[in-house]
Amino acid sequence: MKEVKIESTLYVYDDLNETPDDVVALMAKAIEARDKAYAPYSKFHVGTAILLDNNEIITGSNQENASYPSGLCAERTAxxxxGAKYPEAKIVRMAITAGSKVKTTLSPIPPxxxxxxxxxxxxxKQDSPIEIYxxxxxxxxAKSNSLANLLPLGFDKSAL
Incomplete structure (x- = not known):
């Protein structure tokens, strides 16, 4: 038997103002999206903004349903x-923000x-990393240079 160690690397900024200006702007779009969330059951609002390589910005917010499995997270909405609107575009960066209507969320909330x-x-699919804030x-x-940092040992089409 052999031990295998898996490590992830994240970069953590003390607050949004320490991030690059383009990240601040993208996160502002994610915050706008978070404010449009429909989350009457969990009271947990999430917003996502995605920068594509064609410079389009796509946003999404979580959308709940009384039948919980029928809802959709902000990240997947966006x-x-x-993917539907710009199937050939690559995702360069994602900004995600989450907040509760019950308590203040001060820690980074990952997908x-x-x-x-x-x-x-x-x-x-795009054969290039997606930067996630x-x-x-x-x-x-928190910043991850790739989703692989957040999901080591991922499952993909190579297994099929």
Missing amino acids: IYYA CGACRQSIAEYEV FMGETGKV
């Missing part, structure tokens, strides 16, 4: 729309597992 798998599909309502901002 990424699927980007859920289903969203990580969906982002991984596009990263594999994520935060709560305020406070620290």
